[in-house]
Structures are given as C-alpha cells and as structure tokens.
Amino acid sequence: xxxxxxxxxxxxxxxxxxxxxxxxxxxxxxxxxxxxxxxxxxxxxxxxxxxxxxxxxxxxxxxxxxxxxxxxxxxxxxxxxxxxxxxxxxxxxxxxxxxxxxxxxxxxxxxxxxxxxxxxxxxxxxxxxxxxxxxxxxxxxxxxxxxxxxxxxxxxxxxxxxxxxxxxxxxxxxxxxxxxxxxxxxxxxxxxxxxxxxxxxxxxxxxxxxxxxxxxxxxxxxxxxxxxxxxxxxxxxxxxxxxxxxxxxxxxxxxxxxxxxxxxxxxxxxxxxxxxxxxxxxxxxxxxxxxxxxxxxxxxxxxxxxxxxxxxxxxxxxxxxxxxxxxxxxxxxxxxxxxxxxxxxxxxxxxxxxxxxxxxxxxxxxxxxxxxxxxxxxxxxxxxxxxxxxxxxxxxxxxxxxxxxxxxxxxxxxxxxxxxxxxxxxxxxxxxxxxxxxxxxxxxxxxxxxxxxxxxxxxxxxxxxxxxxxxxxxxxxxxxxxxxxxxxxxxxxxxxxxxxxxx
Amino acid sequence: xxxxxxxxxxxxxxxxxxxxxxxxxxxxxxxxxxxxxxxxxxxxxxxxxxxxxxxxxxxxxxxxxxxxxxxxxxxxxxxxxxxxxxxxxxxxxxxxxxxxxxxxxxxxxxxxxxxxxxxxxxxxxxxxxxxxxxxxxxxxxxxxxxxxxxxxxxxxxxxxxxxxxxxxxxxxxxxxxxxxxxxxxxxxxxxxxxxxxxxxxxxxxxxxxxxxxxxxxxxxxxxxxxxxxxxxxxxxxxxxxxxxxxxxxxxxxxxxxxxxxxxxxxxxxxxxxxxxxxxxxxxxxxxxxxxxxxxxxxxxxxxxxxxxxxxxxxxxxxxxxxxxxxxxxxxxxxxxxxxxxxxxxxxxxxxxxxxxxxxxxxxxxxxxxxxxxxxxxxxxxxxxxxxxxxxxxxxxxxxxxxxxxxxxxxxxxxxxxxxxxxxxxxxxxxxxxxxxxxxxxxxxxxxxxxxxxxxxxxxxxxxxxxxxxxxxxxxxxxxxxxx
Numbered sequence: 003x004x005x006x007x008x009x010x011x012x013x014x015x016x017x018x019x020x021x022x023x024x025x026x027x028x029x030x031x032x033x034x035x036x037x038x039x040x041x042x043x044x045x046x047x048x049x050x051x052x053x054x055x056x057x058x059x060x061x062x063x064x065x066x067x068x069x070x071x072x073x074x075x076x077x078x079x080x081x082x083x084x085x086x087x088x089x090x091x092x093x094x095x096x097x098x099x100x101x102x103x104x105x106x107x108x109x110x111x112x113x114x115x116x117x118x119x120x121x122x123x124x125x126x127x128x129x130x131x132x133x134x135x136x137x138x139x140x141x142x143x144x145x146x147x148x149x150x151x152x153x154x155x156x157x158x159x160x161x162x163x164x165x166x167x168x169x170x171x172x173x174x175x176x177x178x179x180x181x182x183x184x185x186x187x188x189x190x191x192x193x194x195x196x197x198x199x200x201x202x203x204x205x206x207x208x209x210x211x212x213x214x215x216x217x218x219x220x221x222x223x224x225x226x227x228x229x230x231x232x233x234x235x236x237x238x239x240x241x242x243x244x245x246x247x248x249x250x251x252x253x254x255x256x257x258x259x260x261x262x263x264x265x266x267x268x269x270x271x272x273x274x275x276x277x278x279x280x281x282x283x284x285x286x287x288x289x290x291x292x293x294x295x296x297x298x299x300x301x302x303x304x305x306x307x308x309x310x311x312x313x314x315x316x317x318x319x320x321x322x323x324x325x326x327x328x329x330x331x332x333x334x335x336x337x338x339x340x341x342x343x344x345x346x347x348x349x350x351x352x353x354x355x356x357x358x359x360x361x362x363x364x365x366x367x368x369x370x371x372x373x374x375x376x377x378x379x380x381x382x383x384x385x386x387x388x389x390x391x392x393x394x395x396x397x398x399x400x401x402x403x404x405x406x407x408x409x410x411x412x413x414x415x416x417x418x419x420x421x422x423x424x425x426x427x428x429x430x431x432x433x434x435x436x437x438x439x440x441x442x443x444x445x446x447x448x449x450x451x452x453x454x455x456x457x458x459x460x461x462x463x464x465x466x467x468x469x470x471x472x473x474x475x476x477x478x479x480x481x482x483x484x485x486x487x488x489x490x491x492x493x494x495x496x497x498x499x500x501x502x503x504x505x
Numbered sequence: 506x507x508x509x510x511x512x513x514x515x516x517x518x519x520x521x522x523x524x525x526x527x528x529x530x531x532x533x534x535x536x537x538x539x540x541x542x543x544x545x546x547x548x549x550x551x552x553x554x555x556x557x558x559x560x561x562x563x564x565x566x567x568x569x570x571x572x573x574x575x576x577x578x579x580x581x582x583x584x585x586x587x588x589x590x591x592x593x594x595x596x597x598x599x600x601x602x603x604x605x606x607x608x609x610x611x612x613x614x615x616x617x618x619x620x621x622x623x624x625x626x627x628x629x630x631x632x633x634x635x636x637x638x639x640x641x642x643x644x645x646x647x648x649x650x651x652x653x654x655x656x657x658x659x660x661x662x663x664x665x666x667x668x669x670x671x672x673x674x675x676x677x678x679x680x681x682x683x684x685x686x687x688x689x690x691x692x693x694x695x696x697x698x699x700x701x702x703x704x705x706x707x708x709x710x711x712x713x714x715x716x717x718x719x720x721x722x723x724x725x726x727x728x729x730x731x732x733x734x735x736x737x738x739x740x741x742x743x744x745x746x747x748x749x750x751x752x753x754x755x756x757x758x759x760x761x762x763x764x765x766x767x768x769x770x771x772x773x774x775x776x777x778x779x780x781x782x783x784x785x786x787x788x789x790x791x792x793x794x795x796x797x798x799x800x801x802x803x804x805x806x807x808x809x810x811x812x813x814x815x816x817x818x819x820x821x822x823x824x825x826x827x828x829x830x831x832x833x834x835x836x837x838x839x840x841x842x843x844x845x846x847x848x849x850x851x852x853x854x855x856x857x858x859x860x861x862x863x864x865x866x867x868x869x870x871x872x873x874x875x876x877x878x879x880x881x882x883x884x885x886x887x888x889x890x891x892x893x894x895x896x897x898x899x900x901x902x903x904x905x906x907x908x909x910x911x912x913x914x915x916x917x918x919x920x921x922x923x924x925x926x927x928x929x930x931x932x933x934x935x936x937x938x939x940x941x942x943x944x945x946x947x948x949x950x951x952x953x954x955x956x957x958x959x960x961x962x963x964x965x966x967x968x969x970x971x972x973x974x975x976x977x978x979x980x981x982x983x984x985x986x987x988x
Contacts, residue, residue, distance in 0.1 A: 073973040116874075156938040157937050171926070172927065190907055
C-alpha cells in the first residue's frame with residue numbers, strides 16, 4: 003500500500019478545480035492563462051497515472067477508497083473509490099483535457115480566461131462522476147458537469163449555439179430528475195446513499211417494497227443514463243450540441259461525457275438492479291441495435307463533417323450498450339474497451355475537424371476536396387484516426403468491437419449479426435467522407451494554400467494517434483485491469499442464471 | 506405567573522435585537538431633520554447598518570438566554586433565534602445594497618432606513634411571539650413599513666401603484682387573519698399558542714377552530730404570496746424599489762413562515778393537510794407557468810417567488826419532525842439567494858430603474874463579469890443545482906414530503922422544478938450568449954454592494970456545500986418547538 007492511496011482520488015479530482023480557481027485571480031493575459039491551464043491539466047494527468055500503476059489488478063472491490071462523513075442529515079459521505087473500470091475512464095478524461103487545451107490555443111479569442119476556467123471545472127466534475135461511490139456525491143458531480151458544458155457550448159459555440167446549449171441542458175436536467183427520485187427512494191428505505199451499502203441491502207433482499215419498486219427504480223436510473231449516452235430515440239440533442247460546440251467542447255462531450263451514461267449503466271443499472279437489468283435487456287439491446295444502424299445510416303448522408311462524426315458516436319455508443327446488456331464477460335470487456343477507444347479516436351476526429359474549421363470556418367464536406375495535396379501531414383493523421391475509428395485490426399477500435407460482437411453473439415446470434423453490420427457501415431461513411439475531403443483534385447481555390455499542421459497541432463495530435471496504436475497492439479494493459487472489475491459486476495448475474503437453470 | 510410583576514432583566518435580553526433595531530430606527534428619524542446636504546444619506550445609512558449588525562450580534566448573544574418573557578407573550582428558543590438571524594442578515598444586506606441605490610435613484614433617504622429597521626422589528630417579533638395578538642401587531646409593524654417602502658420611488662407612477670395595491674390588498678388580508686384570531690379565541694378561549702395547542706388536543710376541535718385556521722391561512726398565504734392569494738405579487742414587485750423587493754420577498758416571508766410553523770405545529774392546528782396540499786400545488790404550478798412568459802426580470806422573480814412559496818409549503822404538508830427543519834433551511838437559503846439576486850438587479854437597473862427587461866441583460870457577462878457571475882450563482886441556486894443552497898433546500902423539502910408519503914405532491918414539485926429551470930436559464934443565456942442591443946455602461950461595483958454580494962454568494966455556497974450545521978440547528982429547534 004502506498005501512502006498516497008487514500009488521498010490520490012481527491013487529488014486527481016480537485017487539481018483541475020484548483021487550477022480553475024487560480025485562473026480566476028490571474029490577470030487577463032491570455033498567454034499566461036493558457037499556459038497555466040495546460041500545466042494544471044498535465045499535472046492532473048500525471049497524478050491520475052498513479053491510479054492504474056498502483057492498482058491491485060486481481061483484487062475485487064474498490065481501491066484508493068476515501069470515506070469521510072460530509073453531511074450528517076441526510077447521511078451523506080464523501081466516499082470515493084475506483085476499480086478497473088473507473089480508473090481508465092479517469093485517465094481518459096485527464097488524457098484528453100491537455101489535448102483540449104492545446105487545440106483551443108488559437109481558436110478561442112474572446113473571454114479566454116472564462117473558457118479555460120470552465121474547461122477545468124468540467125474536468126473536475128467529470129472525474130468526480132467516475133470515482134464517486136456515494137449516490138448523492140455521484141448525482142452532485144453529475145449535475146455539476148452540466149453547467150460548464152452548457153456554457154462552453156452556448157458562449158463559445160457557432161451559429162445556433164444558444165438553442166443547442168439550452169436543448170442539451172434541458173434534456174439532461176429533466177432526465178436526471180428521474181434518477182434523483184430513484185436515489186431518494188433508495189435513501190428513504192436504506193438510510194444511506196452509500197453505493198456498497200445499498201448494493202448489499204438489495205442483494206440480501208432486505209428492502210421492503212423493492213420487488214414492486216425495482217423496475218421503476220431501474221428505469222429512473224436508466225432514463226438519465228440513456229439520454230446521456232445517447233440511446234435512440236433520445237439522441238436528438240447530440241448532433242445539435244456537437245455541431246455548435248467549440249472543438250474542445252466536442253472532444254470532451256464525445257470523449258468523456260457520453261461515457262458518463264454508459265458508465266452509469268454499468269455501475270448502477272447492472273450493479274444495483276441485476277434482476278431488472280435482465281428483464282429489460284431485450285428492448286434495450288434492440289434500441290442499441292437501432293442506434294448502431296440508424297446512427298450509421300444517418301451519418302452516411304450528412305453533408306456536415308461534424309454532424310457526421312456526431313452520428314457516428316451514436317452508432318459507436320450503441321455498441322457499448324449492446325455489450326453491456328449482453329451480460330457476458332466478453333461483451334462487457336468489449337464495451338469498456340469501446341468506450342476508451344471511442345474516446346481517443348472520436349476525440350481525435352473532432353480535433354482534426356476543428357483544425358480544418360480554424361482554417362476555413364466551415365464543416366461542409368462539399369467545401370473541401372483534394373486536401374491531401376496542400377496538407378499532407380494533416381491527411382495522414384486524419385487517415386490514421388479514421389482507420390482507428392473504423393476498427394481496422396491493430397488499431398484501438400477493432401478490439402472493443404470484436405469483443406462486443408462476440409459477447410452479443412453468445413447472448414443471441416441475431417444481435418451479433420445485426421451489430422456486425424455496424425462495422426461495415428462505419429467503414430462506408432468514414433472512408434467515403436475521407437475520400438470526398440482528401441482525394442481528387444482541389445475543387446475550391448481557397449483550399450490550395452491551406453497551411454499544414456503547426457507544431458502545436460502536431461503536439462496535440464501525436465498522443466491521440468500513438469494511443470490509438472498502443473491500444474490496438476497491447477490491449478492487455480487495459481484489459482488486465484478491466485477484466486476482474488467486470489467479473490465482479492457480473493457475479494450476481496451468474497447466480498441469477500444458475501437460479502433460473504436450477505428451477 | 507403574576508401579571509402585575511414587571512419584566513425581569515433577562516426578559517429585556519430576550520427582546521434585545523428588537524430594542525436595538527428600534528433605537529437605531531428612532532435615531533435615524535430624529536437625526537434626519539438635523540442633517541442636511543449630500544452627506545446625510547450616508548450617515549443615516551451607516552446608522553441603519555450599525556443597528557442591523559448590532560441586532561444580528563444581539564441575537565447570537567440572546568441565544569444563551571432562552572425562555573419566555575413579557576407575561577408569556579414571547580419565547581426565545583433556537584427556533585426564534587434562527588429566524589432572527591435570517592431577518593437581521595437580510596436587513597444588513599438590504600441596507601448595504603440600498604446605500605448606492607439611493608444615490609443613483611436620487612431618493613431622499615430619511616425615513617427609508619428607519620422604515621427598513623422598523624420592518625425588521627416586526628419580523629423579528631413575529632418569530633419570537635407566541636401569542637396571537639402580539640403576532641398580529643408584529644405583522645402589522647412589518648407590513649406597514651413595507652407598504653410605505655414599496656412606494657419610495659416617488660417619481661415613478663408604477664411605484665405608487667405598487668404601494669397602494671399592496672396596502673389595500675394587504676390590509677384586507679390582515680383583516681382575515683384578525684378574524685381568524687377572533688374565531689380561534691372563541692373556539693379555545695385563549696390567544697396563547699401553547700394554550701390553544703392544549704385546548705385543541707384535549708378534545709375534538711370545534712368547527713369554529715377549522716374556520717379560524719382557514720381564515721388565518723388566507724391572511725398568511727397572502728403575505729407569503731401563495732396561490733390563490735398571489736395576484737398582487739408581480740405588480741407590487743415590479744413597481745417597488747429593487748432592494749426593497751429583495752427585502753420584502755425574503756424577510757417578511759421568513760417571518761410569516763415562522764408564524765405558520767408555530768400555528769400549524771405548535772398549536773396543533775387541525776385539518777390543514779389538504780388545504781396546504783392544494784395551496785402548495787397551485788403556487789408551484791401558477792408561479793412557474795406565469796414566470797415562463799415574463800420579460801421583466803423583476804416580474805419574473807415575482808412569479809418565481811410564488812413558486813418558491815409553493816415548494817416551501819410542500820414541507821408544511823410533511824410530518825413536523827422532518828418538515829419544520831426543511832422549511833427553516835429553505836427560508837434561509839431562499840433569503841440568501843433572492844436578496845442577492847435583487848442586489849444585482851438594483852445595481853444594474855441604474856437611474857430610474859431603466860434596465861429591468863430581459864433584453865437589457867444581454868451581454869452582461871461581458872460588460873460586468875462579477876455581477877453576471879454573482880447573478881448566475883443565485884439563479885442556479887433558484888433552479889436547485891448542486892453546490893448551491895437551493896439544491897439542498899429543495900432536497901430536504903422533497904425528501905420530507907416523500908417520508909410523509911406525499912408522492913403526488915413531490916411529483917408536481919419535481920416537474921415544476923424542471924419547468925423552473927427554463928426561465929432562470931433564459932436569464933443566464935441572455936447574460937452570456939446574447940449580444941447587447943446598445944452598449945450600456947455598467948458602473949463599477951461600489952463597496953457596499955460588493956459586500957452585500959459577497960455575503961449572499963458566500964451564504965448560498967456555504968449552504969450548498971456544508972448544509973450540515975444549519976440543518977442540525979434547525980432540527981434542534983424543531984424538536985424544541987414540538988416539545
């Protein structure tokens with residue numbers, strides 16, 4: 003055991019917030035602000051590396067726990083902890099944030115100070131969501147992500163930013179009210195917000211009235227998470243939010259915010275309500291499949307590059323939900339891996355789209371064509387990340403999708419088969435877009451002299467590209483930690499199955 | 506108790522905050538004609554400020570001397586101390602806000618500060634009074650002061666309208682309350698709340714008692730702007746000076762809720778559950794729906810205050826041991842966020858309260874980042890976002906109601922909070938995401954207002970991050986009240 007172990011989670015969570023507070027008192031010299039923001043986000047990243055490095059991989063349950071009373075009535079604890087699932091999502095967040103700072107270096111001109119304050123506040127809230135083990139604390143961080151993200155979209159976004167920001171806010175806000183209601187019900191019966199305590203109480207069947215309320219509680223949580231994922235048919239806020247958001251906002255939105263939903267399903271829907279998850283799995287998986295195929299088909303016809311990537315997120319996140327509700331070890335491992343891989347590759351795609359937007363102020367695919375000639379480095383990076391996103395073997399997208407599909411196949415062959423078409427679709431729309439933007443002759447004269455990547459942009463893109471490759475060739479680094487955590491989540495399902503078989 | 510015996514020394518300590526407020530108020534009235542010239546506003550304001558702060562510390566001192574006083578008419582307990590603290594803190598913040606407001610609006614100060622202090626005397630007395638007639642007198646002291654204050658923008662016709670409307674309807678409502686007291690006296694033979702409580706518990710309450718409670722609810726419902734007695738609110742709030750709106754939407758409200766708690770729970774008023782249920786549901790719904798279409802920020806917050814009265818009443822429908830602390834916590838956090846919001850509004854309104862429509866707030870985030878950030882904190886708290894007091898306030902109220910199995914009421918409340926989020930957001934969206942029509946210069950923030958904003962923001966955040974101590978205190982007071 004390490005002396006840092008009990009405080010490391012608080013440290014990682016609040017380093018960005020400390021940075022945000024420091025920025026509020028700094029004078030408005032944009033350059034200094036950016037440098038400080040970068041330093042704090044890098045500090046958070048290195049601090050967060052402690053988590054996977056010192057994680058005891060075989061050990062079940064939560065590690066790095068800190069549990070101190072926060073508010074006596076209601077009985078709320080400051081309870082944080084991480085396992086193999088949350089550790090990697092934390093690292094994903096801290097990994098993407100410095101890249102976001104770099105990519106926003108020149109694209110934000112106005113109210114720079116506020117931008118980076120919001121970005122760092124958002125990072126704190128996101129990390130908090132992944133490590134909170136007190137349902138109240140979780141809800142606290144969950145809601146806290148809302149304001150900085152809505153402001154990032156609404157203040158720094160493009161054309162219809164206000165509409166997109168308000169839509170984003172209202173969708174999430176209304177959906178999470180249902181989760182709050184479910185949390186309050188659990189508190190009223192158990193007398194605690196503690197995740198582990200509630201989990202034990204449910205599993206031992208001590209809660210009066212749980213049999214009747216269970217399905218509703220499951221739905222309360224599920225609705226909040228499904229909107230965040232977003233699952234078809236509550237996905238309509240996502241394209242709007244993505245198209246209008248500034249690049250850094252899109253990167254964090256696709257890279258991390260969406261994973262809050264799938265993480266929530268994994269941790270809370272499966273963790274607290276295994277039986278209800280089983281009962282509801284069928285229609286959820288159908289919705290996930292619709293999301294995979296529908297998202298892909300809509301992506302195919304998008305004239306707007308960013309909207310295309312946004313719809314591809316809906317499709318990819320469908321894989322995650324499919325994997326989670328297959329209740330197989332493979333499926334869940336794969337779901338986790340898709341989450342991480344999607345964070346890297348879609349984050350990368352949004353960064354690349356943003357770089358192009360800085361030069362041409364448009365995302366319309368028809369405005370481009372033949373960019374491979376003026377921007378060779380850029381097109382190389384774009385191709386690499388596109389292939390990662392498509393799921394080319396040896397790159398990160400492949401591993402997760404393969405695992406999810408084999409898990410889904412085991413559960414029900416038809417799900418696996420339908421899901422597999424999604425892989426083909428994604429190759430179609432992404433490669434077609436690539437072809438239209440980069441190949442052929444330069445169709446617009448303005449595009450002939452577009453500058454290639456600057457040093458700063460390369461620094462922002464290299465880590466993402468390198469990570470896509472490493473995740474593709476050495477998945478065991480990640481799966482080593484994910485696998486035991488996933489089997490802990492699945493343990494009650496094994497009992498459930500044997501109970502059914504035994505009857 | 507021998508009624509002929511004069512009050513003891515310690516009994517004077519039990520009304521010490523009221524004494525100090527009155528003394529400061531009288532000093533202002535006496536000095537007003539003697540002082541002349543531009544400096545007089547500042548001096549009188551300073552006296553008012555000292556009076557309010559002295560009353561605040563007197564309350565803390567008073568907490569060590571609990572007990573009855575003045576022939577059983579008042580009772581100092583943690584409950585009264587809690588509301589004293591809220592009222593005196595609100596008074597302090599309002600005076601700090603008014604300091605600059607009076608200069609900008611060119612209003613002769615004089616009795617303005619005096620009236621604020623006298624109003625505060627009434628509110629303080631309401632929270633410690635345990636005798637219906639004294640409660641009525643205290644209610645009148647506070648009401649008459651606010652009637653006059655509402656009309657203080659003499660040059661604006663809308664302000665006089667506000668004052669007259671408030672006065673006429675308010676007097677009408679107090680008459681209901683008085684009638685209720687008379688009927689209660691007829692039903693139980695006493696005006697002391699403890700005696701009424703005993704009488705009502707001893708036997709099946711007479712029909713007269715139900716009628717009395719209903720009439721009292723009408724009178725007090727008017728004062729807290731609960732539907733269906735809320736019609737006056739938007740007009741009065743729109744016309745009255747902004748700092749005074751901050752004052753009368755928080756101080757008297759807190760005090761009247763204190764009275765309601767005493768009457769409903771200490772006097773064991775019968776048969777109020779459904780009455781309260783309906784009033785709460787109506788207030789929440791009408792307040793929020795009305796606010797959706799407002800373009801004037803003061804009117805918007807007027808409707809929002811109707812809605813918040815509704816949320817508060819939800820806790821009245823709950824069981825006393827959870828409901829009372831929830832009400833107390835809610836009044837405290839509502840006071841912090843609303844008085845702060847009106848401080849921002851009164852500064853930004855400028856001379857003649859020109860800038861009070863939603864469009865005027867466009868681009869405030871750029872023109873005055875501090876004002877906009879402070880207003881954002883208050884609005885987020887009014888929505889009920891975590892890290893702010895408004896979140897825990899709603900949380901306690903709704904969980905108290907859930908524990909009393911009022912699922913229907915909680916659902917109405919939760920749906921309403923979601924609706925409410927929309928119109929508060931509209932203001933935030935305006936401030937940060939819209940460009941201003943004309944470049945309105947926002948004058949720099951003076952010290953008084955800065956202090957007022959700092960107090961309100963810190964209180965709002967404190968209640969949102971560490972609500973434990975305040976809630977503990979409220980729970981303790983509730984158990985004392987129920988004993």
